[in-house]
Amino acid sequence: MADEAPTNDRRHPDRALADVDEVTDATLAHLPLEALLGELLDRVAAAIACDTAAILLLDESRDVLVARAARGIEEEVRRGVTIPVGAGFAGRIAQDREPLAIADVEHADIHNPLLLERGVRSLLGVPLLVDGRVIGVLHVGTRRQRDFTDDDVRVLRVAADRAAMAIDRAGMSEQRHLAEALQRTLMPATLPDAPGVRIAGRYRPVLSGAQLGGDWYDTFDLPDGRVALVVGDVVGSGVPAATLMAQMRTAVRAFTSEGHSPSEVVRRLNDLLQRERERRTATVAYLALDQETSRIVAVSAGHLPPLLVTADGRAQYVDVPSGPPVGAARIARFREVKLEVPVGSLLLLYTDGLVERRNESLDVGLERLRTTAAAAGPSAPQAFCDRMLSEVLRGVEQEDDVALIAMQMLPLGDVLKLRLAADPQVLAALRRHLGRWLRENEVEAQAAYDLVLACSEASANAAEHAYPPTQGHFEVEAERDGDHIEIRVSDTGTWRPDNDRDRGRGLILMRGLTDDVSIQRGEPDGTVVTLRRRVSGGTR
Amino acid sequence: MTLATVRLEHHDGMPVVFLDGDVDAANADRVGDDLALAVTNRDAALIVVLSDARYFDSAGINLLFRLHEQLWSRRQRFGLVLGPSARLRKVLELSGVLTTIPVWEELEAALAGIRIDE
Numbered sequence: 331m332a333d334e335a336p337t338n339d340r341r342h343p344d345r346a347l348a349d350v351d352e353v354t355d356a357t358l359a360h361l362p363l364e365a366l367l368g369e370l371l372d373r374v375a376a377a378i379a380c381d382t383a384a385i386l387l388l389d390e391s392r393d394v395l396v397a398r399a400a401r402g403i404e405e406e407v408r409r410g411v412t413i414p415v416g417a418g419f420a421g422r423i424a425q426d427r428e429p430l431a432i433a434d435v436e437h438a439d440i441h442n443p444l445l446l447e448r449g450v451r452s453l454l455g456v457p458l459l460v461d462g463r464v465i466g467v468l469h470v471g472t473r474r475q476r477d478f479t480d481d482d483v484r485v486l487r488v489a490a491d492r493a494a495m496a497i498d499r500a501g502m503s504e505q506r507h508l509a510e511a512l513q514r515t516l517m518p519a520t521l522p523d524a525p526g527v528r529i530a531g532r533y534r535p536v537l538s539g540a541q542l543g544g545d546w547y548d549t550f551d552l553p554d555g556r557v558a559l560v561v562g563d564v565v566g567s568g569v570p571a572a573t574l575m576a577q578m579r580t581a582v583r584a585f586t587s588e589g590h591s592p593s594e595v596v597r598r599l600n601d602l603l604q605r606e607r608e609r610r611t612a613t614v615a616y617l618a619l620d621q622e623t624s625r626i627v628a629v630s631a632g633h634l635p636p637l638l639v640t641a642d643g644r645a646q647y648v649d650v651p652s653g654p655p656v657g658a659a660r661i662a663r664f665r666e667v668k669l670e671v672p673v674g675s676l677l678l679l680y681t682d683g684l685v686e687r688r689n690e691s692l693d694v695g696l697e698r699l700r701t702t703a704a705a706a707g708p709s710a711p712q713a714f715c716d717r718m719l720s721e722v723l724r725g726v727e728q729e730d731d732v733a734l735i736a737m738q739m740l741p742l743g744d745v746l747k748l749r750l751a752a753d754p755q756v757l758a759a760l761r762r763h764l765g766r767w768l769r770e771n772e773v774e775a776q777a778a779y780d781l782v783l784a785c786s787e788a789s790a791n792a793a794e795h796a797y798p799p800t801q802g803h804f805e806v807e808a809e810r811d812g813d814h815i816e817i818r819v820s821d822t823g824t825w826r827p828d829n830d831r832d833r834g835r836g837l838i839l840m841r842g843l844t845d846d847v848s849i850q851r852g853e854p855d856g857t858v859v860t861l862r863r864r865v866s867g868g869t870r
Numbered sequence: 871m872t873l874a875t876v877r878l879e880h881h882d883g884m885p886v887v888f889l890d891g892d893v894d895a896a897n898a899d900r901v902g903d904d905l906a907l908a909v910t911n912r913d914a915a916l917i918v919v920l921s922d923a924r925y926f927d928s929a930g931i932n933l934l935f936r937l938h939e940q941l942w943s944r945r946q947r948f949g950l951v952l953g954p955s956a957r958l959r960k961v962l963e964l965s966g967v968l969t970t971i972p973v974w975e976e977l978e979a980a981l982a983g984i985r986i987d988e
Contacts, residue, residue: 554872758896761925786927790928843960
């Protein structure tokens, strides 16, 4: 690439084309993008004997071209030169989407100072196009004045095609890695651990081709001891959908911890999306499970209905009157619906990727899922989710992401055993677990209420007083002993002598709510509080 | 979805707090703050409606006694509304709340009664 490169030093046009074309060779195709673009520029520069060569990529958010790779003017990349679309040489190419040649820059509007500093006299550039869409510009320059030929343009166009393909592919995979990492990070790390409630979730991205979607599932403990189940699907794909999904997921948890009801949580999600600069929508199903009563409060924002699989081997969709997808309407009503998940049955939430197929009505997909679920029956949620994924999606190329969450209610059995963190926050859930066990053991309502409160009181002692702050566990065991219920609350910490009047009220309550309270203090530490109460109902 | 919800209304200028849900060691301080904030120095009395409350353990009971003492020392009156079938009745009885703090079965009666008390 000498200054005085004479015309006869240029390669034969066909040879030059072949050189550039080789960049698609398998040996080059796997190069990282930077190396591939560098190699491409070297070959272009050699093929058409020029002094500078550069690739600029379009940054759509700012409507500028940014230098990405360069030869002869490497500084262009280091300095991060940007050229507004429509301005200067490269800017005009991006705007007009046509090749442009300038024989002498002195008579032209050149935006890039580097080209002038390097004494470039003649320029030729072509747009980088993907499916007719401009993604950047490739240009070459010579210090000697030169009239570029049609052959030069042809070589440059081939190089531009190669570059555009490589950039598009690399960009997609970069975006995809990012979005996938985001998705995986955002799936819940731990699932609520409630006795008699089994929960499993699955997220399956599309493995090839299309970009990621914005599907997610989530499940967590609510402050009042209930359990939240969430599934949602942000409309759109790629990084924008994945990041919005992340915001939505966090927002659900935040609104929930502020104490809002399910319908209010969804209404606030709707408000949140209204404030987005671009109009974005998402479907969401939000369920709050009260494990004590097996009742669920459900709210749907344009989401597909939950599927209930009962112990008798039937599967049916639960009618949850749906509001519009969040973000779709400024004023929207989201109704709370109560549903019941009988002990032994399983409830499935899913995103449309599981049931929607191209050229098939949604009803067909829903029916496929329903019959598959009925055949599987209410089995363990993990296995159930895996089975739905493998059987419902069998033999089809998955076109969309799928998120699933399944919840199964199981009987608590004759003996209830709980191991709980010594933290007053666990008391609400404890009351629900014990309440459910007493109900399952057919203890009448007033006796159950009294026992739950007495046990909660004893547990508050264990949680608050038996340990230094935030350490240790305590255990609660409940069983029926003839016509009595016996509940033991045991901790291994040191019972602190308690002479304050307030705490004395706790013991009064426990005594008043049960027939017998005994407190055994262990040596050197540990305390067991045993509560007994005679109950009617339930024969055993 | 919080353990307890505290809703403040004013009836004839009198603060009335509807306290639903559970009060235990986890939220008693916070609920106590909410109740204390509901009543200003200008108010003659505070009425707390407990008809839809579910569980109160000793932390919740203590909160009622503390609030009663606070208001008493500021010469403000304190009354509770507890429906005849309220689940909380037995606990309040056992802990001596019913013999210490005036209790009415209906809000209307409480609003009238707490003024006559003057």
